[in-house]
Amino acid sequence: MNDDQKRLLYLFERPYERLNIPRGRGSIVFQPDDLEVEELATRWGTRVTTMRIPTIPNVMKDMHMVKLVKRGTTYSQFNPLHRAAAKELIQRFMDPQIKNMQILSHVAASIKDRVNEELFIYALSYAIIRNPKFDSRLVPAIYEVFPNKFIPQHTIKQAMDQLRSTQYKDPQNLPDEFVVEHNIEFTGSDLNPEHRVAYFREDYGLNAHHWHWHLVFPVEDERPRDRKGEIFFYMHNQMMARYDWERLSNWLNRVVKLNNWREPIPEGYFPKLTINNSAKQYGTRPDNMMLQDFTRIDKVDEPLPFAPFDINDMERWRTRLFDAIHKGYMKKKNGDRVILSDNVVPGPDQKRGVDILGDTFEADADLSVNPDFYGSLHSAGHDIIGFIHDPQGHHKEEVGVIGDTSTSCRDPAFWRWHKFVDDVFNEYKMLQEPYKDNELILESVEVESVTVTSGILDDNVLETGWNKRTIEASRGLDFRSEGRSIKVNLEHLTHRPFTYNIQVTNNQTDPCDVTVRVYMAPKRNEANNTMTFMDQRLLWAEMDKFKITLEPGSNSLERLSTESSITIPDELTFRDLEENPPSEDDPPSLFCGCGWPQHLLLPMGRVGGMDFQIFVLISDWELDKVEGSAGEKACSNAASYCGILNAKFPDARPMGYPFDRKPNTKVNELVIRNFSDFADALPNAIMSDIKIYLRNEILNLD
Ligand code: CUO
Numbered sequence: 001m002n003d004d005q006k007r008l009l010y011l012f013e014r015p016y017e018r019l020n021i022p023r024g025r026g027s028i029v030f031q032p033d034d035l036e037v038e039e040l041a042t043r044w045g046t047r048v049t050t051m052r053i054p055t056i057p058n059v060m061k062d063m064h065m066v067k068l069v070k071r072g073t074t075y076s077q078f079n080p081l082h083r084a085a086a087k088e089l090i091q092r093f094m095d096p097q098i099k100n101m102q103i104l105s106h107v108a109a110s111i112k113d114r115v116n117e118e119l120f121i122y123a124l125s126y127a128i129i130r131n132p133k134f135d136s137r138l139v140p141a142i143y144e145v146f147p148n149k150f151i152p153q154h155t156i157k158q159a160m161d162q163l164r165s166t167q168y169k170d171p172q173n174l175p176d177e178f179v180v181e182h183n184i185e186f187t188g189s190d191l192n193p194e195h196r197v198a199y200f201r202e203d204y205g206l207n208a209h210h211w212h213w214h215l216v217f218p219v220e221d222e223r224p225r226d227r228k229g230e231i232f233f234y235m236h237n238q239m240m241a242r243y244d245w246e247r248l249s250n251w252l253n254r255v256v257k258l259n260n261w262r263e264p265i266p267e268g269y270f271p272k273l274t275i276n277n278s279a280k281q282y283g284t285r286p287d288n289m290m291l292q293d294f295t296r297i298d299k300v301d302e303p304l305p306f307a308p309f310d311i312n313d314m315e316r317w318r319t320r321l322f323d324a325i326h327k328g329y330m331k332k333k334n335g336d337r338v339i340l341s342d343n344v345v346p347g348p349d350q351k352r353g354v355d356i357l358g359d360t361f362e363a364d365a366d367l368s369v370n371p372d373f374y375g376s377l378h379s380a381g382h383d384i385i386g387f388i389h390d391p392q393g394h395h396k397e398e399v400g401v402i403g404d405t406s407t408s409c410r411d412p413a414f415w416r417w418h419k420f421v422d423d424v425f426n427e428y429k430m431l432q433e434p435y436k437d438n439e440l441i442l443e444s445v446e447v448e449s450v451t452v453t454s455g456i457l458d459d460n461v462l463e464t465g466w467n468k469r470t471i472e473a474s475r476g477l478d479f480r481s482e483g484r485s486i487k488v489n490l491e492h493l494t495h496r497p498f499t500y501n502i503q504v505t506n507n508q509t510d511p512c513d514v515t516v517r518v519y520m521a522p523k524r525n526e527a528n529n530t531m532t533f534m535d536q537r538l539l540w541a542e543m544d545k546f547k548i549t550l551e552p553g554s555n556s557l558e559r560l561s562t563e564s565s566i567t568i569p570d571e572l573t574f575r576d577l578e579e580n581p582p583s584e585d586d587p588p589s590l591f592c593g594c595g596w597p598q599h600l601l602l603p604m605g606r607v608g609g610m611d612f613q614i615f616v617l618i619s620d621w622e623l624d625k626v627e628g629s630a631g632e633k634a635c636s637n638a639a640s641y642c643g644i645l646n647a648k649f650p651d652a653r654p655m656g657y658p659f660d661r662k663p664n665t666k667v668n669e670l671v672i673r674n675f676s677d678f679a680d681a682l683p684n685a686i687m688s689d690i691k692i693y694l695r696n697e698i699l700n701l702d
Pocket residue numbers: 210214236378382408418
C-alpha cells in the first residue's frame with residue numbers, strides 16, 4: 001500500500017486519539033513537520049513508519065461552525081449546527097484543488113486534531129465516497145472505526161481485563177490477539193417484551209447501513225441526489241416493514257406510531273454505549289418518560305442561528321403537512337403553490353409530490369418548500385426524543401442513541417417515531433390515483449410459478465439461524481493494547497442462502513427486456529389470520545429487482561438471494577484494506593457501505609415455521625428504464641435502497657410500485673380483497689406461500 005493510502009486509512013484509526021499516538025498496531029506514527037524523524041525512530045523502534053503531518057497555512061480558515069462543535073461530543077446529523085459544520089468541513093475536503101489522495105491525506109491530517117472527532121470521520125468519509133476521483137474506496141467498516149457505537153463498553157473491558165491479567169502473569173508470552181464474545185443479550189432482558197427484537201435493532205449491519213445511508217443522502221447537501229425526498233420515505237418505509245416482520249416472528253404486535261407527543265413513552269432504552277473512551281454515556285431513557293419542549297442551547301462564544309422548538313411547534317408543523325397533503329399543494333413563502341402529485345413525469349423542473357413532501361418533512365432547509373412554515377419535523381423528533389432526559393441541558397448530558405445515525409436503530413422509540421413518519425407518507429399515498437390496469441398489466445408476459453429453494457431443504461422452505469462476525473475493536477479504541485488485537489465476535493441473525501426459480505412465458509415472437517420485482521410479506525397478522533389487502537399492504541418489502549431479457553416462449557429464471565438489489569456483503573475491515581489495498585487505477589467500486597446487510601435479508605421466522613408470501617411482478621423495461629443509470633457504476637450494488645452515486649435512480653416507477661398506492665376495487669375485472677386476488681388479476685404476477693424456520697443455533701453455511 002502506498003503512503004497516501006496508508007495515511008488515509010490510519011486517519012480512521014483511533015479517531016478519538018491525537019495523531020501522535022501510534023496506529024497500525026504500533027507501526028505508524030504521524031509526526032508534525034517540525035519533529036525530527038530520528039527522534040521518533042529512537043522512541044518507537046526501527047519498525048515504525050513515520051508520516052508527516054504537514055503544516056498547511058490557513059487550513060481552518062472560514063470554518064466557524066466547525067469550531068463550535070466541541071471535541072468529545074456526539075456528532076448528530078439531526079442537529080442543524082452540526083450539519084452546518086459538516087458542510088464547511090466537507091467543502092474543505094472536496095476543494096477542487098485536492099486532486100489526489102496525497103493532498104487529501106495531508107489536508108485531513110493537518111485538520112484532524114483540531115475538530116470534533118466524529119465530525120472529522122463523517123466529513124472525510126463523505127469526501128472519499130462522493131468525490132469521483134476516489135471512487136468510493138478506502139473507508140474501513142464503521143464498526144471498527146467506532147466500536148464504542150456498536151459494542152457495549154463492558155464487553156470491550158472483558159478483553160482488556162484478559163490482556164492485563166496475561167500481561168501481569170506472563171508478559172513474555174502475550175498472545176497476538178484477545179477475543180471476546182458479544183451475544184444478543186446485552187441491553188436488556190426478556191422481561192421487557194421489546195428486548196425480543198433487540199437482536200435486530202442492535203445488529204451491527206443494520207446500524208452501519210443506516211449510518212451510510214445518511215452519509216450518502218445528507219440533508220442540505222451541496223451535491224443533490226436524484227429523488228432524495230422519495231428515497232428518504234421509501235428506504236425508511238422498507239426498514240419499518242422489515243422491523244414488523246421481526247416483531248411478528250417474535251409474537252409481538254406491529255410497531256405503534258408515536259403520534260401523541262403529550263403522553264408517556266412506555267418503551268425505555270438503556271444503550272450501554274459510551275460516546276468515546278471518556279466513559280461518557282449516550283443518554284438513557286427510563287420507561288414512561290414524557291417529551292418536553294426542546295430549549296437546549298449549548299453555551300458557545302457566538303450566538304447560534306438556530307432556534308429551540310417546542311411540542312407546539314411540532315404539532316403545528318404536523319397540521320400544516322397534513323393540510324398540504326389533503327389540499328394537494330404546499331405554499332412557498334411568497335404564496336405560490338407547489339402541487340403535490342405523483343402523477344407527473346419527473347424532470348428538471350418537476351418532482352413527484354412524494355419527493356417534495358420528503359424534502360420538506362425531513363427537513364432539508366435548501367429543498368423544503370417553506371422551512372419556516374413547515375418546520376423540520378423529522379429531525380425535531382430525533383432531537384426531542386434524543387434529549388428527553390435533559391431537554392434544557394441542565395445536566396450537560398449527551399444525546400440518546402436516536403440522535404446519532406450510527407446508533408439510532410437500537411432504540412425502540414426510533415421505530416415508533418419512524419412509524420409516524422411513514423404514516424404521514426401513507427396519508428399522501430392513499431390520496432394518489434390507484435394504478436390503472438395498463439400501469440400494472442404486461443399482456444405479453446405470463447408468470448407461471450415462483451419457488452424458493454436452498455438445496456438441502458424442501459421447496460419453499462427457508463431456514464434462519466445465527467452466525468458470528470469477527471471485528472477488530474482495537475482499531476477504534478483509545479487504549480494501549482501493546483500491539484495486540486482486541487477482537488469481538490458479534491453474534492447475528494443469518495440464513496441459508498437460497499435461489500428464486502421463476503417460470504415465465506414470453507408470448508411474443510421476439511425477445512423482450514423486463515424488470516423482475518420480487519417482494520415478500522408475512523401471510524398472517526397478530527391474530528394469526530390471513531390479511532386483507534390494506535392490512536398486508538405496508539408489510540411488503542423488496543427482496544430483489546433485476547433486469548432480464550426473456551426469450552420467446554418458456555423461460556426458467558434463476559436468481560441467487562445474494563444478488564439482491566437491496567443488500568451488500570460485509571464492509572471491508574482495516575485488515576482487508578491493509579492486505580488488499582485498492583489502487584487508484586482500479587475500476588469504480590460497486591460497494592460504498594450503504595445497503596441492507598445480506599445477513600438480514602430474511603426475518604427470523606419461527607422455530608415451528610412461519611408463513612410468508614413471495615410476490616413477483618414483471619414489468620416492461622421500456623417503461624422502467626432511466627437513461628444513464630444502467631451498467632456498473634460506483635456504489636451501485638444496493639441501488640434499490642441507496643440509489644447510484646452520481647447517477648439517476650435506476651427505476652422510473654414510483655418507489656414501492658405497485659404496493660405504494662391502494663388498488664382500484666377491480667383490477668383486470670376481478671374484485672380485489674387481498675393480495676391473492678391481486679396476483680390472480682395480473683397475468684404478469686404470481687404469489688407463492690413459503691415458510692421460514694428458525695434453527696436456534698449457529699448455522700453451518702459451508
Ligand atoms: Cu434515518 Cu430518521 O431518518 O433516522
